Amino acid sequence: NAGVMQNPRHLVRRRGQEARLRCSPMKGHSHVYWYRQLPEEGLKFMVYLQKENIIDESGMPKERFSAEFPKEGPSILRIQQVVRGDSAAYFCASSRLAGDYTGELFFGEGSRLTVL
Amino acid sequence: AQKITQTQPGMFVQEKEAVTLDCTYDTSDPSYGLFWYKQPSSGEMIFLIYQGSYDQQNATEGRYSLNFQKARKSANLVISASQLGDSAMYFCAMREGRGTGGFKTIFGAGTRLFVKA
Numbered sequence: 001n002a003g004v005m006q007n008p009r010h011l012v013r014r015r016g017q018e019a020r021l022r023c024s025p026m027k028g029h030s031h032v033y034w035y036r037q038l039p040e041e042g043l044k045f046m047v048y049l050q051k052e053n054i055i056d057e058s059g060m061p062k063e064r065f066s067a068e069f070p071k072e073g074p075s076i077l078r079i080q081q082v083v084r085g086d087s088a089a090y091f092c093a094s095s096r097l098a099g100d101y102t103g104e105l106f107f108g109e110g111s112r113l114t115v116l
Numbered sequence: 117a118q119k120i121t122q123t124q125p126g127m128f129v130q131e132k133e134a135v136t137l138d139c140t141y142d143t144s145d146p147s148y149g150l151f152w153y154k155q156p157s158s159g160e161m162i163f164l165i166y167q168g169s170y171d172q173q174n175a176t177e178g179r180y181s182l183n184f185q186k187a188r189k190s191a192n193l194v195i196s197a198s199q200l201g202d203s204a205m206y207f208c209a210m211r212e213g214r215g216t217g218g219f220k221t222i223f224g225a226g227t228r229l230f231v232k233a
Contacts, residue, residue, distance in 0.1 A: 031219060042122075042207060043161075043223040056220050091161065095219055103149055103211045103219040107161035 002027055005074075006092050006108035014116050019079040019086070021111045025094030031055075032075040033105060034067055037089045049075060082115045089113075119143075120210050122224035129198045130232050136183070137193040137227045139208030148212050150191040151221070152182065155205040164206075167191060195229075203231045 005024040013019050025032050030050055035043040045059040049069040060067065064082075069075040079086055089112050093105035119142040129135035141150065152164040167175045167182045175182045183192040195202055205228050211221040 033221065035223070042225040045220065045222050048220050089159065093161075093221075103221065104151065104163055104166060105209075105221055106163070107153075109160050
């Protein structure tokens with residue numbers, strides 16, 4: 001499967017625990033985006049990364065949330081001390097180099113976080 | 117700042133008829149891209165169609181066409197010959213140009229389309 005891979009697909013955490021969501025972009029893609037989707041709402045931009053660099057994190061909450069995209073391995077979205085309001089679907093998307101004409105995003109199937 | 121507006125929370129259409137889903141945008145960047153994505157009840161995001169800000173003609177992909185009116189900053193999606201499988205959420209999205217900010221893409225709130233048999 002050469003698509004964007006996200007795992008876990010479903011994650012249940014209790015309040016105060018940590019959640020780690022992983023995303024492997026499509027082969028040849030060096031840009032990764034994270035979006036959050038609350039039930040019956042649209043996708044809210046969180047962060048945009050290239051390898052080893054955060055390009056735009058204007059949508060990330062100031063506390064408890066962090067993201068990385070290391071030189072080797074998947075991108076990680078980390079949520080510390082989760083609260084019930086963090087329950088949502090978290091989508092990862094990737095795109096090719098900046099020279100790509102359209103900048104089309106290719107999405108993973110999402111990781112659904114439930115905080116009890 | 118970027119902004120995408122979808123004013124129709126829900127739309128109904130009769131099977132085999134055409135439907136237009138509205139989208140307006142706001143950006144100060146002369147170079148941008150507009151996208152439509154479909155999200156069925158299963159949850160995945162499916163790319164439908166793309167329109168570049170410098171494209172002279174409206175984009176078409178099978179039964180999907182994008183009615184691009186640049187001066188009005190609108191990018192409406194037209195689905196012709198609706199099918200039951202078209203029932204889904206539809207999101208309009210915009211990507212600004214190739215500055216140092218790269219390809220940040222933002223999404224509208226979505227329109228839920230119901231196709232009636």
